[in-house]
Amino acid sequence: MFDALSEKLQSALSDVRARGTLTEDDVAKAMREIRLALLEADVNFKVVKSFTQTVKERCLGADVLGRLNPGQQVVKIVSEELTALMGGSSAGLPFAPRPPTVILMAGLQGSGKTTATAKLARHLKSEHGSSVGLAACDVYRPAAVDQLMKVGAQADAEVYEQGTDRDPVDIARWALERAKQDGKDVLIVDTSGRLHVDEKLMAELVAIRKAVRPTSVLLVVDAMTGQDAVNVAEQFSQAVAFDGVVMSKLDGDARGGAALSVKAVTGKPILFASTGEKLDQFERFHPDRMAQRILGMGDVLSFIEKAEAQFGEDEAKELERKLKRNEFTFDDFLSQLKMMRRMGPLQSLMGMIPGLAGSDLQNVKVDEREIDRIEAIVLSMTALERRRPDLIKGSRRLRIARGSGTSVQQVNQLVKQFAQMQKLMKQMGRGKMPDLQALMRQGR
Ligand SMILES: Nc1nc2c(ncn2[C@@H]2O[C@H](COP(=O)(O)OP(=O)(O)O)[C@@H](O)[C@H]2O)c(=O)[nH]1
Ligand SMILES: [Mg+2]
Structure with a gap:
């Protein structure tokens, strides 16, 4: 995960890290390298610009240069700013005051929604002891319902499905009733996606949202698509407000551009990280830990x-x-x-x-x-x-x-x-x- 970025940032900082004293030139050189590393990682250029600006100001402003161990100060500042960039403190998922908590999953086709739906169910069950139901509202791909049934069973979550002949909005409404009757703590609504953001997709999501009034809307974003992922997230945020991001396929993402830009561009934090096809390869996203990991401080x-x-x-x-x-x-x-x-x-x-x-x-x-x-x-x-x-x-x-x-x-x-x-x-x-x-x- 983020190997390339991690390597470049560490090498950009290795010079200042080792120095006993630092000059303004040393800082400027490190900033240039950091800027390049972030651009190569496919981080949004506006984000890169403001990031390096802030880091530079802090490095030169706080009397870092004169300090003992100034290199460590610079590394600390970079780590703090990376943390802030990814959303600062880790945000949790709110529960509804009266169950079931309803979570609506949105995202493009293939972004990892169905996988994330089951992973989240498993996570909520093991972390909070929640009983979870899943609503099968992707009726466009014939295999979608089967797929959800399969992963749902693995996650020990009941799947509410009505095949592929009914309207997804009706299915969502029906599933919510069922979840209430069954006393579920959480209902996660898996939806369909398309290859591109289009009006029909957005209209359907808006209709489902109106029907089930979700506690949270989560956008699943494929980290491997880099900048595209961020553009998609931006388009979604204009049409269907979402509350947080599930960053999927981080295991295949050596660059990290999407994960580093999405909060700054959409204003919404990454709540969960999905790091593989298996259901347990899913964890809460902690910006501070991720920053430390990127900078080789371990986790x-x-x-x-x-x-x-x-x-x-x-x-x-x-x-x-x-x-x-x-x-x-x-x-x-x-x-x-x-x-x-x-x-x-x-x-x-x-x-x-x-x-x-x-x-x-x-x-x-x-x-x-x-x-x-x-x-x-x-x-x-x-x-x-x-x-x-x-x-x-x-x-x-x-x-x-x-x-x-x-x-x-x-x-x-x-x-x-x-x-x-x-x-x-x-x-x-x-x-x-x-x-x-x-x-x-x-x-x-
Ligand atoms: N490597 C990897 N593959 C993933 C991850 N999440 C999902 N996938 C795979 O991506 C493909 C599409 O996932 P799916 O959940 O069906 O996407 P959906 O169309 O948005 O519902 C499937 O082959 C998944 O196994 C992940 O975190 N890492
Ligand atoms: Mg799906």
């Missing part, structure tokens, strides 16, 4: 949150404490591996780990068999060895290799990798990225 909070969802909160708190204090042993490593496996594809988690983003380690392909081997090696260590990896030498290595059915070389390699990891964590703790913790507090 501790999302990581911990994901861990919390899988584990008890206590376990996750403990992990957070250890990550911060650098009391990290092979035992923790082992339980982390287990946890990660429960959390889903390892690769997708790598970018969230601070210190890993942008490092060589992030590019390591995660092979599940490799994880099996690592687990076997750690399990063959004694309790003492797990706490004191520095003891693992000579005959101990051979014993561990035999015990785990691996080679001494493989044991060596793991011990070395582990030492490298500890070093990374120590660097974090020592404040190689000192703003991170401040930013995290701010994000709470």
Whole structure:
């Protein structure tokens, strides 16, 4: 996600980051590079202009230049302004005072509405314990109702459908009645889309909106279409006011232009991020965390949150404490591996780990068999060895290799990798990225 942008911004900032003192020229040069990076990322040019202007003014205005560690100040300012650009604090989805809360999904055909409908249902169920019904109002594509039934079942949400012969406005009205009768907390209305914004599409949406009076209208926007996505969002906002954006297909978007421009152009925040075809690849969008991720500050909070969802909160708190204090042993490593496996594809988690983003380690392909081997090696260590990896030498290595059915070389390699990891964590703790913790507090 946003790899290209992330790389360019980090390289634009790497110079100032490293400097002990900064001149106005240094700042100007960094701003030029940031401007280019954003334009290449397909961010709306007006947005780029005002963004770099603000950042520059803040960098030169607040006595950044004279300060100790001015580079860190600049990085902090960029991070704060990126956060503001994407909507500042993360916005939530309001619930209706009297259920059901009705959410109307809008967007072009293929933008990811039906997928997002089911993902949101799953999300609301798991986060809020909501019982959710889905209204099948896309009657133009024959397979649309079947698709919603299929993903709806996966999300454990009841689908209210009447085939494809009735008027979508009638179906929406009927579905709302059903949802009320069934005591649903939430009704999500999936609608049809067209390839382009046209009058018929807008008229139908307006009619459905009138019929069900939604608590929120969400616009699903395909991040992979970049600037086009933002133009579409702008056209929608003129015809059918929406309250927030679901940014879909972020997993395929290396550039990030849509995500960075849509709030500034439409005035509406991104509420959710969809990052894959699977139903659990969906999360609330947090501008502050996204900014930190783009700038290679990792994303501790999302990581911990994901861990919390899988584990008890206590376990996750403990992990957070250890990550911060650098009391990290092979035992923790082992339980982390287990946890990660429960959390889903390892690769997708790598970018969230601070210190890993942008490092060589992030590019390591995660092979599940490799994880099996690592687990076997750690399990063959004694309790003492797990706490004191520095003891693992000579005959101990051979014993561990035999015990785990691996080679001494493989044991060596793991011990070395582990030492490298500890070093990374120590660097974090020592404040190689000192703003991170401040930013995290701010994000709470
Ligand atoms: N990679 C990826 N694919 C997605 C995502 N969301 C939806 N899709 C795919 O995009 C296609 C269109 O999605 P769909 O929900 O049917 O769009 P709709 O026409 O707006 O209802 C489907 O093949 C989905 O599996 C996402 O976040 N990431
Ligand atoms: Mg659909």
